[in-house]
Amino acid sequence: MIVLALLRRSSLAAAAVLALSNCSGPAGADGTSGKAGTNGTNGLHALVAITTEPEGTNCPKGGSNVAAGIDANGNNILETSETRVTQYVCNGVAGAAGSAGANGTNGTNGTNGTDGAVGANGYNALVIMSAEGNGTHCPTGGSKIEVGADLDGNGALDANEVTSTGYVCTGAAGTNGTNGTNGTNGANGADGADGADGADGTNGANGTNGTNGTNGTNGTNGTNGHNTLMAAAPEPVGTRCPNAGTKITSGTDDNDNNMLDATEVDVTSYICNGPGVNWVNVTSSASVQMTSNTGYIANNPSSPVTFTLPATPTISDVVRIKGASASGYVLAQNGGQYINIGGLTGWSSLSGQTWSQVRNTGSTWEITVKSSSDGQTVASLNSWTNNVLISRNGGTSWTPGGAIADTSLGGLTISPDGSHMYIRSFTGANGMYVSTDYGATWAPSVSMTSVIAFAAFSGNGIVAIGTVGPTTGVYLSTDSGTSWAPLTLPNVPATPCWASVSASYDGRHIGVGGDGNGACSGIAVYVSHDSGATWVTSPAVGGPFQNRNQQVSVSPSGNLVVVTSYNANLPVFTSPDGVTWSSASVSPNGAFAQAAVSSDGRRIVFNDVLTQNVHVSNNRGATFTSFPSGFIGVNVSGSSDLSSLYSGNGRNQGGLVYKSVSTPSLLGLSTVGVGGSLSGGSNSALELQYVGAGQWGVLSGIGSDFVLQ
Numbered sequence: 001m002i003v004l005a006l007l008r009r010s011s012l013a014a015a016a017v018l019a020l021s022n023c024s025g026p027a028g029a030d031g032t033s034g035k036a037g038t039n040g041t042n043g044l045h046a047l048v049a050i051t052t053e054p055e056g057t058n059c060p061k062g063g064s065n066v067a068a069g070i071d072a073n074g075n076n077i078l079e080t081s082e083t084r085v086t087q088y089v090c091n092g093v094a095g096a097a098g099s100a101g102a103n104g105t106n107g108t109n110g111t112n113g114t115d116g117a118v119g120a121n122g123y124n125a126l127v128i129m130s131a132e133g134n135g136t137h138c139p140t141g142g143s144k145i146e147v148g149a150d151l152d153g154n155g156a157l158d159a160n161e162v163t164s165t166g167y168v169c170t171g172a173a174g175t176n177g178t179n180g181t182n183g184t185n186g187a188n189g190a191d192g193a194d195g196a197d198g199a200d201g202t203n204g205a206n207g208t209n210g211t212n213g214t215n216g217t218n219g220t221n222g223t224n225g226h227n228t229l230m231a232a233a234p235e236p237v238g239t240r241c242p243n244a245g246t247k248i249t250s251g252t253d254d255n256d257n258n259m260l261d262a263t264e265v266d267v268t269s270y271i272c273n274g275p276g277v278n279w280v281n282v283t284s285s286a287s288v289q290m291t292s293n294t295g296y297i298a299n300n301p302s303s304p305v306t307f308t309l310p311a312t313p314t315i316s317d318v319v320r321i322k323g324a325s326a327s328g329y330v331l332a333q334n335g336g337q338y339i340n341i342g343g344l345t346g347w348s349s350l351s352g353q354t355w356s357q358v359r360n361t362g363s364t365w366e367i368t369v370k371s372s373s374d375g376q377t378v379a380s381l382n383s384w385t386n387n388v389l390i391s392r393n394g395g396t397s398w399t400p401g402g403a404i405a406d407t408s409l410g411g412l413t414i415s416p417d418g419s420h421m422y423i424r425s426f427t428g429a430n431g432m433y434v435s436t437d438y439g440a441t442w443a444p445s446v447s448m449t450s451v452i453a454f455a456a457f458s459g460n461g462i463v464a465i466g467t468v469g470p471t472t473g474v475y476l477s478t479d480s481g482t483s484w485a486p487l488t489l490p491n492v493p494a495t496p497c498w499a500s501v502s503a504s505y506d507g508r509h510i511g512v513g514g515d516g517n518g519a520c521s522g523i524a525v526y527v528s529h530d531s532g533a534t535w536v537t538s539p540a541v542g543g544p545f546q547n548r549n550q551q552v553s554v555s556p557s558g559n560l561v562v563v564t565s566y567n568a569n570l571p572v573f574t575s576p577d578g579v580t581w582s583s584a585s586v587s588p589n590g591a592f593a594q595a596a597v598s599s600d601g602r603r604i605v606f607n608d609v610l611t612q613n614v615h616v617s618n619n620r621g622a623t624f625t626s627f628p629s630g631f632i633g634v635n636v637s638g639s640s641d642l643s644s645l646y647s648g649n650g651r652n653q654g655g656l657v658y659k660s661v662s663t664p665s666l667l668g669l670s671t672v673g674v675g676g677s678l679s680g681g682s683n684s685a686l687e688l689q690y691v692g693a694g695q696w697g698v699l700s701g702i703g704s705d706f707v708l709q
Helices: none
Strands: 002-004 046-053 063-070 083-090 125-132 142-149 162-169 228-235 245-252 265-272 278-282 294-298 305-308 318-323 329-332 338-340 346-349 356-360 367-371 378-382 388-391 409-414 421-425 432-435 443-445 449-456 462-468 471-477 498-503 510-514 526-528 550-554 561-565 572-575 582-584 604-607 613-617 625-628 633-638 644-649 656-661 677-680 685-692 695-702 706-708
Touching: 046 083, 046 245, 046 265, 063 142, 063 265, 083 142, 083 162, 125 228, 294 305, 318 329, 356 388, 367 409, 367 656, 378 409, 421 449, 462 498, 471 498, 572 604, 604 633, 677 685
Parallel strands: 002 125, 278 294, 294 318, 305 329, 338 695, 346 706, 367 633, 409 449, 449 498, 498 550
Antiparallel strands: 002 228, 046 063, 063 083, 125 142, 142 162, 228 245, 245 265, 318 685, 329 677, 356 656, 367 378, 367 644, 378 388, 409 421, 421 432, 432 443, 449 462, 462 471, 498 510, 510 526, 510 550, 550 561, 561 572, 572 582, 604 613, 613 625, 633 644, 644 656, 677 706, 685 695
16 A cells, blocks of 8 residues: 655744833833744645556557646646656556477487467556655655556566656645744833922832743644555456456545545546457367457367468457367468468478488398487498498488498497497397497497397487396496396286387486287386386276387487387377377378387377388377388488488388488468468467568467478
């Protein structure tokens, strides 16, 4: 609560009294009374006036004008000439959603940016008045007025939210009345009469001087005025403020209890919030005509929802779109319109749809290809000729890797930065071969033998399935395979028949799969989120329990686990945590190799080892689209966002290395006119604003799978 102090004065006058004394002569006349002190001047009222401020320079979205001053002419109206302080309390403007995180730069593991939040409504405006002590701003005290926007929405005007400050000061006390003038001395008494004849008479005594007049009494100080109080309270949604706001009341504290009682309110004003954005949840597949300043949620699970931009927008109009279901959405345009997504990543096509040959290894045997996180360092292994080829420029040129003295090699893994590479030997006693210089040189490592599967992660980390001493199991190494620590998985069958292992880039998230085929026991999928210290297992119902020849893939960030199967006619399983699983059938349904998963978990790509098809999902595995590749591929590996993909073909297929890339959209623009469009997947979001000349520009966006046509 805030206080403005006012002062008034009145005065009282006291009469002066003159005292006399006797003498033998006539008494002197009384002294003249001193004049009464002059009354102190009455204090002046302080006034506050609050009026509506239209949209303009002071307040782009309108607001309130708060004026304060002294009522010099005493007419209880704050006139223009009496205004000393003017403040503006402006309506809030709707906030923008958070921007999409930038892709990581080449060379370092690019961590996807965190989803930005959709922009919030305009901030509430608050006014606070508080007592101001005697000092530079107000020599005799007064009140301080602070205004600003409630940026953190806590209903209080914090110090960092104050944008303007003013002062209304208390009037000075009235001056004391002037002392009365001393009375004039009385005149000397007249001489006494002559004595009778005879003895000489005694001379009469001189008359006594008159007593001085009494000083006048000081004027009484003027009476102090009552304090003026102001209060601010939230105003709910209603007739006065359709989008809620703040109610401001002010008046004189007539009973001096420092509270603005209802009977003391003289002025009531309202400062209202600006309008928000209404959201529409669309669950049908029917096309939707968008309305300006409205948000839409694409929530149809069976097919993308088509939304058409407003046909006659006004500059500054805003629309928002959010993909909620796996199907996503399409933004269609009107004649002359186009969409500019600016700094967001936009593609004219996504990887996995078309493939081109980038290397012939000179053999018809099976080719394994692995890529670094930036897609620039690529290694290929020909398991017939046992030679390794290395590319450091995304497959443009290749050089032979260092020689390995082994004639039976198969299986390759590579660290996220591409510096560490590991190749296992089909001769179990030979263990694996390790390179810490991008494949230039190799050294044997037999601390683990009979290696079944492995996955490298950042630095010197590698998790592998193999035999250490007499025990076959899952092991972790942080020194490039020199030493191994066993990982204890719960309820492991007697004959697990391990099949695959995968790890996130940081090694915290690990997935392990087995083979429930033939003599092998049925086995769950094991997932750890603490580098193998503890594990969760997939359930018998709803997950890939007893899935035959499980090929487990963990996304680079660890936020999605994908399980495919080399055995035919089984669905693809996905899980965010290894406990809750979803499945999707893939058509044509064949035998699926281990998948490549993007860091955000949105994109999944894998080969069908029975057909010449590549299966692609852009919605976390909810649905898959199949593309003919022209070759029978084995594994797929790629950059962290899967904008670059690599695959080698299978046995007796030519010994070739293939590449597929996402094609960036030119300048991030859609084609002008009704033929242009923008599509987004599940969990992607856009806020577009019309900027004129047919252009819709992006205010904020989240997603890495925007496709512009």
